Amino acid sequence: MRRLVFGLLLAALPLVSAQAQSLTGALEWLPPGSLSVESLTRHPQEQLESGEQQSFYVEFGRLAFRSPDTLGGTARKAGLSCQACHANGFATKAFFIPGLSDKPGTIDVSHAFWNLRGEDGTDNPVEIPSLRGVKTKERLGHDKRSASLRDFTRRVIVTEFAGAEPDALLLDALVAYQEKLQPAAETAVPVTLQQDLADLLRYLDALRVPLAEEEPALAARITVMIRGQIGFIYERFAEADMRGSRGALEEWSRRLAAIAGQAEAGHWPQAREALKVLRQAVAAPPPALAADLPRALYDPVRLKAWISKPVQ
Numbered sequence: 016m017r018r019l020v021f022g023l024l025l026a027a028l029p030l031v032s033a034q035a036q037s038l039t040g041a042l043e044w045l046p047p048g049s050l051s052v053e054s055l056t057r058h059p060q061e062q063l064e065s066g067e068q069q070s071f072y073v074e075f076g077r078l079a080f081r082s083p084d085t086l087g088g089t090a091r092k093a094g095l096s097c098q099a100c101h102a103n104g105f106a107t108k109a110f111f112i113p114g115l116s117d118k119p120g121t122i123d124v125s126h127a128f129w130n131l132r133g134e135d136g137t138d139n140p141v142e143i144p145s146l147r148g149v150k151t152k153e154r155l156g157h158d159k160r161s162a163s164l165r166d167f168t169r170r171v172i173v174t175e176f177a178g179a180e181p182d183a184l185l186l187d188a189l190v191a192y193q194e195k196l197q198p199a200a201e202t203a204v205p206v207t208l209q210q211d212l213a214d215l216l217r218y219l220d221a222l223r224v225p226l227a228e229e230e231p232a233l234a235a236r237i238t239v240m241i242r243g244q245i246g247f248i249y250e251r252f253a254e255a256d257m258r259g260s261r262g263a264l265e266e267w268s269r270r271l272a273a274i275a276g277q278a279e280a281g282h283w284p285q286a287r288e289a290l291k292v293l294r295q296a297v298a299a300p301p302p303a304l305a306a307d308l309p310r311a312l313y314d315p316v317r318l319k320a321w322i323s324k325p326v327q
């Protein structure tokens with residue numbers, strides 16, 4: 016880090032987005048040149064050990080890994096999550112933030128940009144590692160400083176990215192997810208609406224657990240994270256005339272908020288029923304989404320044009 020760079024970063028009014036999941040968050044909070052259309056439109060295939068049949072811990076960890084809410088400070092504001100740097104558990108090789116990276120795929124994680132308290136007074140970008148096989152590693156970190164995935168994960172959240180102290184469940188979940196990232200050949204696949212909607216169904220299935228357990232705090236936490244993921248889809252339907260698509264996504268998000276409200280009020284049967292109905296709606300999405308998709312920002316050419324537009 017450098018004091019000067021820090022000042023510039025804060026002052027920057029960026030025109031472009033990083034390989035964050037949030038386009039608008041990155042637009043607002045990251046400096047110009049933090050852009051990779053490539054990593055916003057293609058990512059390595061996930062390939063989890065034991066496929067799509069996973070425990071609640073793994074599913075919650077998977078969602079938390081993709082949720083900026085897990086982090087704090089600038090990372091959260093910019094819509095960055097673990098997934099932005101470690102896409103589907105691999106290293107995001109195109110990740111680049113001017114002033115914080117010296118070449119693509121590197122980043123200074125001990126920088127005041129992320130956490131004033133973590134600033135170490137040196138410019139020290141390091142390579143983003145793949146998390147594949149992290150379960151069997153004896154030491155973690157480029158300097159081999161940690162022997163425990165759980166401790167390392169806590170440090171990433173609190174010390175590097177200024178997040179709130181994670182509780183035991185969040186750490187268990189993030190560790191459980193990372194332990195499923197077995198070594199695998201890296202196969203790049205497009206980022207698609209279809210995959211995002213399939214993921215949304217998985218998140219909704221995870222929400223069934225706290226609704227069955229009647230745990231309002233966990234239900235609230237998961238609904239906030241899922242709404243964040245719906246927000247990422249929403250950002251891809253950026254045109255004002257995409258009312259059908261945007262309206263449907265807003266409606267899903269509102270229904271999730273209502274479910275959290277019902278959980279908070281102890282109206283469990285209603286909350287469970289509302290989740291069932293919402294799941295059906297997501298499983299059979301309105302035709303507007305498919306109709307608007309060719310013009311949505313899943314398309315690399317459209318995304319590039321959108322990112323290059325002057326500040327809206």
Ligand code: HEC
Nearest residue numbers: 096097100122124141142143144155156157158167168171
């Ligand atoms: C802005 C990019 C960025 C984000 C966001 C990020 N990481 Fe990392 N991660 C890195 C870099 C860079 C390193 C290497 C740091 C080091 O070696 O000290 C790293 C290292 C790790 C390691 C050690 C891997 C090894 O083999 O030594 C783990 C585990 C890890 N990150 C997990 C996470 C988790 C979990 C999150 C979210 C809570 C996260 N990271 C968010 C960039 C990031």
